[in-house]
Amino acid sequence: MRAGLDVAVVKQLGAFSLDAAFSAPAQGVTALFGRSGAGKSATLGAIAGALRPDRGRIALGDRVLFDADRGVDAPMERRAIGWVFQDARLFPHLSVRANLDYGARRARGRDAGVRFDEVLSVLGIEPLLARRPTRLSGGERQRVAIGRALLSQPSLLLMDEPLSALDAPRRAEILPYLARLKTHFALPILYVTHALAEVVRLADQLVVLDEGRVVAQGALADVLARADLPLLAGRADAAATLDGIVAEHLSARGLSRLRIGDIDLYAPRLHQALGEPVRAVVLARDVLLARVRPEAISARNILPGRVAGLASRPDGSVMVRVALDGGPALLAAITADAVQSLSLAYGEPVWAILKSVAVEGAAPGGLLAMFDD
């Protein structure tokens, strides 16, 4: 029943040409990331049925939504795609409950396993049911819009920069609800954003779009840790994500031990229970490199690895990709001078010194506060 998304679209829009191909698995959040004008909205429009590609094919599993060669072009209302817009677009003449029912009534017998009560509790909209959209805050409106899309029992949930119209406190308010979506509802989510913080927080898969082309796609940690992608590595907030579990709380030391692959990572004491999945984020500018293991140093995390890639950055510094022994990869932003004096080259062993590790829930504001753009 669950089906992944396959997209290959070509579309000429004035001087801009979109030529994007990617896929999203049947489960989890796939982030479509790129700066403004990269073609994210056009891609989304093509998937939703609002924009007709010149060529290409769009399919959800074996259900073909668009195929230029075979003349297939399912109308938007038949695509069974839940679409969450930047602005909530609630129906102003209907109550919150009637808004939620609108899609549910038109599900045409589909069942994506989305229960009304569960939507109310996961999104916290039970107290809002009798209200009119005009009487809701921006964050509340967006939560209702997400609920409305989910209750149409879609085969795919499209989220088009759902936080971009909100201010920072509202964004922080909504993010936890978004993070809960993928654990509660088993449908693929395509999340479009230009905010790396949201990608880092929510995504499992990452598709990077630049000037109408897909420049990278794959598992989040793999794509983020690529040193050769200027779009990601050139950013001040370039970071690696490390998915693991809470292995031990060292309350006396004020630390928690995370297990990530075969690696132990120490973070400030977390409130999560033992065994719970967590995502640690390590900014490239917070990673130092050394050829010998440093002694008597304040950093808690000193990990051995090998240089797996070097790329010059626009500001003259160098992004070094370090493959940790028995684990994932990190990024380190260091000066070209340091690369020379340490004679760093591909395959050379190094020690990575992590100045700080951010984990959601460890500090007030969490990951979002860390790189709020």
Place this chain on the structure above:
Amino acid sequence: MSFSPDELAAIRTSLIVAARAVAFALPLAVAMAWVLARGRFVGRPILDLLVHSPMVLPPVLVGYGLLLVFGVQGPVGGWLLRTLHVRLVFTSTGASLASAVMAFPLMVRSARLSLEGIDPAIETAARSLGAGALDRMATIVLPLAAPGVVSAAIVGFAACLGEFGAVITFAANVPGQTQTLPLAIYSALQAPDGDATAFKLAGVSFALAITALAASEVVARRVSLAR
């Protein structure tokens, strides 16, 4: 104040003619307003001009045009008479048609203002939730345009009550059949002792028009409060 049978007939004829005209023209006016508000086609400015022409043409000319088209010798009128045995000229149905044509641009304008105020993005949202075109029209567009549609009906009704030139040209002035209030007032003024009748009917006319105006104000205010 008492009314003679002829005066009562004029009031009744007016109300029936206007009600029928609005019932017939309102759906068409809303549809036309929708086409003009959202349609993207080559002849749109010309259609716009055509729809609005009764507002600027002399009413008697509109009545004459209707005679040419819907008269028993006319292309549409002749066909109606032969196939459906319906005659429009000199009937109260004809009076409805004439006043409907005159009121049509007013109704289109009123409905169009409301329809243009609806954000197409809201319709896209409904569409993505599985609503087809008719479904969206019934559940999103018309409810959101309701104030404009209601005021179109009221304005149209008032305009139909007052229509003179097109009605007298196309439907004539037959007491009890096509003699509406303005026509009855006109006839009364022609009669040597008709001043009292003219004054009474003018009062009725005035009261109906003011009531309609007040009703449309109330509707507009209630809607702006609900938003």
